[in-house]
Amino acid sequence: MISIRLVNMIGRPFKLLIVSLTLIAISACSSSGGNLPDPTPLATFKEQVQLVEHWSVTVGEGSYKGGSLMQPVLTAKAIFAAAGPQLGSFNLDTGKANWTINLTEQITAGVGQINQQLFVATQSGRLVAISSDDGSVLWQVNISSEALAAPQANSKIVVVQTVDGKVSAYAINDGKFQWSYAVSLPSLTVRGTSTPLVNESYTYAGFASGKLVALDNQAGNVVWQKAVGSAEGRSEIERLVDVDGVLTLADDVLYVTSYQGNLAAIDALTGAVKWQQPVSSLNGVTLMGDAVLVVDAQDVVRAYDREQGHVLWRNDALQYRSLAAPMGLAKHVLVVDAQGYAHVLQRSDGELLGRQKMAIKGARIGSQGYLDNIFLLSQDGRLMRLGLK
Numbered sequence: 001m002i003s004i005r006l007v008n009m010i011g012r013p014f015k016l017l018i019v020s021l022t023l024i025a026i027s028a029c030s031s032s033g034g035n036l037p038d039p040t041p042l043a044t045f046k047e048q049v050q051l052v053e054h055w056s057v058t059v060g061e062g063s064y065k066g067g068s069l070m071q072p073v074l075t076a077k078a079i080f081a082a083a084g085p086q087l088g089s090f091n092l093d094t095g096k097a098n099w100t101i102n103l104t105e106q107i108t109a110g111v112g113q114i115n116q117q118l119f120v121a122t123q124s125g126r127l128v129a130i131s132s133d134d135g136s137v138l139w140q141v142n143i144s145s146e147a148l149a150a151p152q153a154n155s156k157i158v159v160v161q162t163v164d165g166k167v168s169a170y171a172i173n174d175g176k177f178q179w180s181y182a183v184s185l186p187s188l189t190v191r192g193t194s195t196p197l198v199n200e201s202y203t204y205a206g207f208a209s210g211k212l213v214a215l216d217n218q219a220g221n222v223v224w225q226k227a228v229g230s231a232e233g234r235s236e237i238e239r240l241v242d243v244d245g246v247l248t249l250a251d252d253v254l255y256v257t258s259y260q261g262n263l264a265a266i267d268a269l270t271g272a273v274k275w276q277q278p279v280s281s282l283n284g285v286t287l288m289g290d291a292v293l294v295v296d297a298q299d300v301v302r303a304y305d306r307e308q309g310h311v312l313w314r315n316d317a318l319q320y321r322s323l324a325a326p327m328g329l330a331k332h333v334l335v336v337d338a339q340g341y342a343h344v345l346q347r348s349d350g351e352l353l354g355r356q357k358m359a360i361k362g363a364r365i366g367s368q369g370y371l372d373n374i375f376l377l378s379q380d381g382r383l384m385r386l387g388l389k
Helices: 023-032
Strands: 002-008 015-021 051-058 078-083 086-091 097-102 107-114 117-122 126-131 137-142 157-161 166-171 177-182 188-190 202-206 211-216 222-227 248-250 253-257 263-267 273-277 286-288 291-295 301-305 311-315 327-329 332-336 341-346 352-357 366-370 373-377 382-388
Touching: 078 107, 078 366, 078 373, 078 382, 086 107, 107 157, 117 157, 126 157, 166 202, 248 286, 263 291, 286 327, 327 366, 327 373
Parallel strands: none
Antiparallel strands: 002 015, 002 188, 051 382, 078 086, 086 097, 107 117, 117 126, 126 137, 157 166, 166 177, 202 211, 211 222, 248 253, 253 263, 263 273, 286 291, 291 301, 301 311, 327 332, 332 341, 341 352, 366 373, 373 382
């Protein structure tokens, strides 16, 4: 399930009305009377690899409400994850908790990390900085609205994108406000935001209008802006073009997707489009070697060449199964569906190599790669370390 946000611009602040819809309902309502395709049945195949669960812990009581993707972060010593009001540090090898804290309200965005600082945002609109050493709160400030994507930081600022259409920067040492950039929201948007990408010079952010912007980190001024998708169609639903999910940067090239828009490779310094393909996706992209991997709105797993954007392969065996974004596991691709099945695909051609039912709930899965293993954080607050054999 995803959520659609209707924005009623009546006075200030405006009201948000959340209407739950499925992805496929957006395209199916007008053509099939609202009947939704059933998830594609799982076909049998010769399994060549097997998933191994090394350990599993409960971080906190997760929530299926809202459009947030809780993303764990990794250091050489620990993995940090949040669920419900809980944030914890866990041993990489055993899953044993090093420390946990309770922020007393739902954490809706996290975890961001740089050096010895962690960053999360809460339901009431607080940005909180926490020591990764012991879990102590370093500072906290009020932000303009709820955040649904993990705050991102460089050596000087931490940046948070909020559901009111703002990207704001705060001093990393004490949370002092630095600058803010705002856009007007369409009346109908997918509930959620893209995760901003921050380096030492620029902040990159995508918006519900289908626009991608580069902002300078000194004052938040626009360096360039580019439309990844354009609103087309007769109804507001048909004109949805949200840039959602995670932005990916490699070798000064940004890779970005939009809903009912494009998958694009964009020069991060100039905003020039290197290549683009008509792909609708809310999950963002994953880079593995020379391939750009994406799950589209019909849950087809697709791979494109990083340099030219040519199609490498597609796998439609998992259509309509509400897949999370593709993840790298060793030299393979891992996708998890809403029923808790984890599917291992071959990176070179997308062939199914393995499948296992996991104790995972929800279609939005946070992940971090670790050597030849992967950490998964599911919507119900379960953190696990997986490998292959």
